[in-house]
Each structure stands twice: as C-alpha cells, then as structure tokens.
Amino acid sequence: MQFCQKILQNGLQLIGEVNPSAKSAAVGFFVRTGSRDETPEVSGVSHFLEHMLFKGTERLSALEVNAAFDNTGAQFNAFTSEENTVYYAAVLPEYLAEVTRLWIELMRPALRDEDFDLEKNVIKEEIAMYKDQPSFDVMERCRGLHFAGHPCGNSVLGTEAGIDALSSGQMRDYFGRRYAPNNMVVAWAGHFDWDQVCSQVLEGCAGWSSQLTSRTLGHFAGSHRQQRLDRPTLTCEHICLMHEGLPAQDPRRFAAMLLATIVGDDVGSRYYWELVDRAVAETASMQFGAMDGTGVFYSYFQCSPASAAQVRRTVGAVFDGLARSGVTNEELTKAKNKTLSALVIKNELPMGRLVDLGFNWIYLRQYHSVADDVTAIKAVTVEDVNDLIRQLSPGVFTEFAMGPGLTA
Amino acid sequence: MDRLDQHTLKNGMVILGEPMEAVQSVAFDFLLPAGASRWPEGFCGGANVVSDWVFRGAGARDSRQLSDCLDGLGLQRFSSTSSSHLTLGATLEAGNLGEALDLFGDIVLRPRLEPEQFDLARQLAIDEVRSLDDEPHQKVMLKLKEQFYPSPLGRSTVGEIADLETMTAEAVADRVRRYFAASNAVFSVAGRYDFDQVCQQLERLFGTAGGPGPEPVKAGPQGRHYTHIPNDGAQVHIGLMTATARLTDEDYYDARVAISVLSGGMSARLFTEVREKRGLCYAVGARYHALKEAASIMGYAGTTPDKAQETLDVIMEQFRHLQEGITPEELARAKVGLKSSLILQSESSGSRAGSIGTDYSMLDRVRSLDEIKQRVEATTVESVTGFLRRNPFTEFTVATIGQKAIEC
Numbered sequence: 001m002q003f004c005q006k007i008l009q010n011g012l013q014l015i016g017e018v019n020p021s022a023k024s025a026a027v028g029f030f031v032r033t034g035s036r037d038e039t040p041e042v043s044g045v046s047h048f049l050e051h052m053l054f055k056g057t058e059r060l061s062a063l064e065v066n067a068a069f070d071n072t073g074a075q076f077n078a079f080t081s082e083e084n085t086v087y088y089a090a091v092l093p094e095y096l097a098e099v100t101r102l103w104i105e106l107m108r109p110a111l112r113d114e115d116f117d118l119e120k121n122v123i124k125e126e127i128a129m130y131k132d133q134p135s136f137d138v139m140e141r142c143r144g145l146h147f148a149g150h151p152c153g154n155s156v157l158g159t160e161a162g163i164d165a166l167s168s169g170q171m172r173d174y175f176g177r178r179y180a181p182n183n184m185v186v187a188w189a190g191h192f193d194w195d196q197v198c199s200q201v202l203e204g205c206a207g208w209s210s211q212l213t214s215r216t217l218g219h220f221a222g223s224h225r226q227q228r229l230d231r232p233t234l235t236c237e238h239i240c241l242m243h244e245g246l247p248a249q250d251p252r253r254f255a256a257m258l259l260a261t262i263v264g265d266d267v268g269s270r271y272y273w274e275l276v277d278r279a280v281a282e283t284a285s286m287q288f289g290a291m292d293g294t295g296v297f298y299s300y301f302q303c304s305p306a307s308a309a310q311v312r313r314t315v316g317a318v319f320d321g322l323a324r325s326g327v328t329n330e331e332l333t334k335a336k337n338k339t340l341s342a343l344v345i346k347n348e349l350p351m352g353r354l355v356d357l358g359f360n361w362i363y364l365r366q367y368h369s370v371a372d373d374v375t376a377i378k379a380v381t382v383e384d385v386n387d388l389i390r391q392l393s394p395g396v397f398t399e400f401a402m403g404p405g406l407t408a
Numbered sequence: 409m410d411r412l413d414q415h416t417l418k419n420g421m422v423i424l425g426e427p428m429e430a431v432q433s434v435a436f437d438f439l440l441p442a443g444a445s446r447w448p449e450g451f452c453g454g455a456n457v458v459s460d461w462v463f464r465g466a467g468a469r470d471s472r473q474l475s476d477c478l479d480g481l482g483l484q485r486f487s488s489t490s491s492s493h494l495t496l497g498a499t500l501e502a503g504n505l506g507e508a509l510d511l512f513g514d515i516v517l518r519p520r521l522e523p524e525q526f527d528l529a530r531q532l533a534i535d536e537v538r539s540l541d542d543e544p545h546q547k548v549m550l551k552l553k554e555q556f557y558p559s560p561l562g563r564s565t566v567g568e569i570a571d572l573e574t575m576t577a578e579a580v581a582d583r584v585r586r587y588f589a590a591s592n593a594v595f596s597v598a599g600r601y602d603f604d605q606v607c608q609q610l611e612r613l614f615g616t617a618g619g620p621g622p623e624p625v626k627a628g629p630q631g632r633h634y635t636h637i638p639n640d641g642a643q644v645h646i647g648l649m650t651a652t653a654r655l656t657d658e659d660y661y662d663a664r665v666a667i668s669v670l671s672g673g674m675s676a677r678l679f680t681e682v683r684e685k686r687g688l689c690y691a692v693g694a695r696y697h698a699l700k701e702a703a704s705i706m707g708y709a710g711t712t713p714d715k716a717q718e719t720l721d722v723i724m725e726q727f728r729h730l731q732e733g734i735t736p737e738e739l740a741r742a743k744v745g746l747k748s749s750l751i752l753q754s755e756s757s758g759s760r761a762g763s764i765g766t767d768y769s770m771l772d773r774v775r776s777l778d779e780i781k782q783r784v785e786a787t788t789v790e791s792v793t794g795f796l797r798r799n800p801f802t803e804f805t806v807a808t809i810g811q812k813a814i815e816c
Contacts, residue, residue, distance in 0.1 A: 070673035073748030121687030131642035235541035279531035337482030
C-alpha cells in the first residue's frame, strides 16, 4: 500500500493509495459543496447539478456520456449530501485511464437549457419517490427541524415548487462558484499507476481557474424541538431523534462512532435488546453523522402506532441509563470488534477504500491508512465514551414523528 | 487463481470453497432447504420467523450469550430467505473462523427454539408484513413474484399475517428440525481459510447429522395477469415480469446479454428511452431473477400518477422491440459490463461465498469465473438476436400500487 499526493497550482488536490494486489481500481471526484452551501432561492441546486454533469459537455451529448461510461464497464454513479457532491467509478485497471479522462471532461459541463428542462422532470420524480419512503422522509424532516436556522438543515432534494422555479442561469452561477479546482479533491484507490493518472489530471485540469470559495461553518447543538405529522395513509409510526454530535475534524469521532454502535447497532445494542428483541419496535437504530464543523447522532424507530408510547418511554430509559452509569467495558469491546471488522471488510474493495480516503482528505487533509484507523479505534477507552455522554447529553434531542394518527 | 475447493461430508453435506489471496476476511453461508416455497400451506412467513428465532439461543447459550459471542468475534451476520433456501451466514476476520463455525454449528443443529422467543420472532415478522404498506416499492415486487411464478414458488418471503398469527411454535420447530438436517445443506466459504481445517471441523460438527429434508415442491397454477393495489402515495409503483432462460438452458448467456442491452447500464434501452429521452421516471430498470424451476426478467419503475400509463407502455414497447435484434455496439457494451461486474464482485469474500453456494444449488456444480467469462465472450449479435426471435417478450405479469390503475 503506497500513498501519493500532489497539489496543482490552481489548488486541485490529488491523492491516491496504490494497492497492486487489487483486481480493480476506483476513482472519485469529491466536490466540497452541498445543500448547506445553497441560499433558499437555489434550494436543491447542488443535487440537480450532480444530475446535470451527466448531461454532457460542449463535445459530448448526454447519450454519448452514458455510452462512454458503459464502454468501460464501469460501475459508476454520484451522490449529493448536505456538504459534498461525489462522483465515482470502479473499473478494471485497464479502463481506469479512460474513465478518469471522462470524469475530467464532465467536470466542465455544458449545462444546456434543453437538458436542464427535461431533467427537471426526473428530479421531481426523485422527490416524489422519497415521499413514498417514510423512513427517509422522517429523517429529512427531523434534520430540518434539528438544524433550524443552520444551513445543515437545508434539504438536499429541495421541493417541487423550488425546483420548478430554479433557472439554468442560477445553476450556472452556482457551478461557477463551487466547482473550482481549489474546492475539489480527486482520489484513486486500488490497482493503478499514480504517475499516469497525475499526468492526465495535469493535462486536463491545470487550466481551470481557482475561485474564492467559502462555507458558513459553526457548531450547532440543535433546536431540541418536537414535531409530529399525522398522515392517515401510513401504517407504521416512524420516529426520528437527533442530538448533538461531533465534527468530522474532532479526534474523538471514533469514540462517538463506538457510542452509536453500543446504543443503536442492528443487533446486540441497547436499542436492540430493549426494543427489537422484545418486539416493541421492528427497527431501532442509532448512527453518528460527522459533518464539517458540526455533527449529529440520529436514531430511527419504526413500530406499530400502539407501541409508540412504549418506544418513547424505553428510549428515555436508555438515555437515562447512559447518563447515570455510562457504558461498560464489555459493551465497548464488542462494539470495537464489530467496527474493526466492518472497517477492514469495507476497505478490501477499492471502491470502499476510495470513500474513506476521499473523506479523510476532504475533512482533515490527512492520510489515514486502514491500520491507522484500526489503531485509533482500539485506543478508545470507556472513559472517552463516558466523557462524550456527559458532554453531549443524548437525552436532550430533537424529535420528528410521522404516523397514521390517533384515529387509526 | 480461480481454484474451487470441494468436499462432501460423510452425511452428504456439500462443502465449497473459493480461496482469495488478497483479503484478510472470510465469508461463509449455510444454504438450508427451508425457503419460502418449501413450507406447507398455512406457513407463509415461516422462514422469516425462523431466520430470527434460531439466533435467539442455541446449544448451551441463551439469546443474549449467543449474541454476545457472535459480536465478540466481530462478525457481521446475515440471514436471507429465497424461494428455495434460508441462508444463514457471516463475514468476519479470517482468524475467528473456527470459533464462528462452532457457534453456527449450534445455531443450525441445536437452536433452542423456545416458545416465548417464538412469540417475539413472530411478532417482528407480523410487524414487517405491516410495514410493507409504508414501502410500496418493496411490496409491489413481492406481489409481482407471487403472481408470476406458479404457486408456491413465488410465495412472499416476508409472510402473510393470517398464517403468521395461526402458526404454532411447535409446528414451526418440527419444520426447522426437518429442513435444517445438515445432510441437505450446502456450505460455502470464500476468502482466507484453510480448507482441510474447515472440512475437519465441519465433519466433527455436522458429519453425523442427517434427516429427510423437505418434501418436493408441487407447483400449481400461475396467478393473475394484472393486480392493482390502491394507495394514496406520491408515485405509482409499477412492477412487471416476463419469462426467460434458466441458468441450465443452453441460451442462458444470450438471455443475460439481452437483459444487459435492455437495462445493463445508463446507455441501455430502458434508461435511455424512459428516463433520458422522456423524463418519465427517476428509478427504472430490469434485472434477471432466477429460481431453479423458472426464470424471469423483473422490471420496476416508479412515477407520478399522470405518467404511469405512458411509462408502462414505453417499457413494454422496449421489451417487445428486442426481438428486432441488437447492435454490435450494444453487444460490446453488454460484454464489458458483465465481465467487469463479475471481476469487481470477485474482490468481495461475501459476494463470492454467496455466488458459489447459489451456483451449486441451481446447477449442482460451480461455474468458474473463467467459464462464465468465456461463455459471455462467445455470444454474438446473431446468437442473441436468434434467441430473442425464438423467445420474444410478449407476455407480461404486471402489478401496480398507487393512486390509479393502468391498462395492460
């Protein structure tokens, strides 16, 4: 495993971890932009723009882009979050140069009006699709409530009306400000030749000009408000809780990750034994989401409407227990074992490795090998986790609930 | 490279292995002939209950002790139910394989199956069936399989509430003892392991266990041609299925190439015609779905009510249009796509353990990656077009969930 890095004069950062024993290679463009970087007038533009990058360049039409990717056999896609837009592809090593060249070209898209107008339909269908997924919808609404007034509460997808009102000019303007080389990281993992990919990027991207880009940072502890929505078409009760977490830059993030595993892993966690094992809730989970300058823990529960009150009481008792006596050594050891093996297994695939590599660089500008992360996780102590509980008070949370309502 | 290990225990249980040098992990699956279609009438959902119940205590360990031991090894366990099999498996760091197999020996042969734990596992299964109302995409695909395959081959793997409510712990436990008899199981392992050691351990754990196994499945008639389930969701969820070549058929690889042409990548016909040219959907696609007895292409699209009819019409037109043949460019893209996904998938121990087990259960042998690559490579425009002319896609089974029904 060999790590390489380079920064172009225009600020574009290149990183790579070469693994000659891998059978594939992965490439990713990590753009430091997402819904938190949007003003209300352009809500949803980051995600819409992600779709538009596939619509081609001055030289390539949308259909030609799709064919060009499929000619390489790539498994490729992109995703947009509150703070990152990531384009990636996993390919056989012999196709890496071709797929890297294609991504470089697409990073300077044509953004044609006719493509923009047609793609609006697809975006609105995606918004409608997520409305039919209450587990997603409740999280999105809870995030908005938790981060009320903070840009991290901005919706990634936006609303149908907002997307209707968005113009291609607004998108071009946003693109010009956010897709600057100094706001991007290009990463590779797996079987590839570092010098070759570097010279490709030099040739393709050295002419891009840097821009002054910024982001409103600032930690936010959460609004701690409670809200519910009666929706008679639902069958189950969907409950999301969010409470204060740590930023991605905080060295205690591993302790936070382990805390979420102890409390809300799929199996063997406190939620599991109190709620799922006893069939009070069908789903109960907690995850830690580290973000740029802030962070959250989010819990999700799905249960029958009749069990909702019991779920709330039980979760209250779980949080009281944490505040009173913290976590135990046995719990921490189990959580470490699960986390470590998940980390190692995920990173065996170049595509899995790419994600960790890219995000470490986006947030920390540091290289962490898998072995470094393993060491950091092993070093977490019960005291570290219990200090976090004292500081972050998981019992103080924002709640959004959706269900059929009392008449059901 | 590409070695297959194979051994049969004294009782007839088949052990398969695929060593992978580049990984530190190992994954294993027990394929037990206890899938949804093997159960008698009145037991729809039995396999789903059992997949939880068997983890609620086994051998000398109660539910909590067993879970703590599994977590202590850091293993990621999973269970899945198909028409034919209930699969229990795990992925973990290679060093813990021996201990994990000892625990799974108890889970498969000596699950405690306590009645009070049955009630909880059954309640979770009932809640899961109810929660499908809030997940229309998943529900429509379950409904579709039920209609398409001759009963009981397409029976719901989640369950039916009426059956779940009347099942008794005793009757289900009898079935577990019969279906889990190790002589009828297939064990597959992939990643880092010592095959001799694995076989010796499995011989010790399972070598004397035998039993009758499940009764043969008698397939009845197919279900309805079209079903609509009304709901007030944002989208109409459309599923459609049509018959195609089975894994054992001579023209299987021609069928796989044809499905790639239809929906293999972003340049494939469905994505191009439905999403790129018309903007009708966000999610649209079709994939191969196989049972031992029958095989199909399973398509899905989600779209807002006003576009539902046009969406289904365009999709069906694309299926029908295939009989007019494919182009050399489409063939080339399908080949590189199929070969790439095969190699990318081969880097993951979990997916290799799954693939070799499934191959064996379908074919009574395991295809090597080289064999699959060669067979894909051997297809031609003529062979695929010939297959499509002999087997045009003209008969469809359709299911929809949403605000309005469509004509088909």
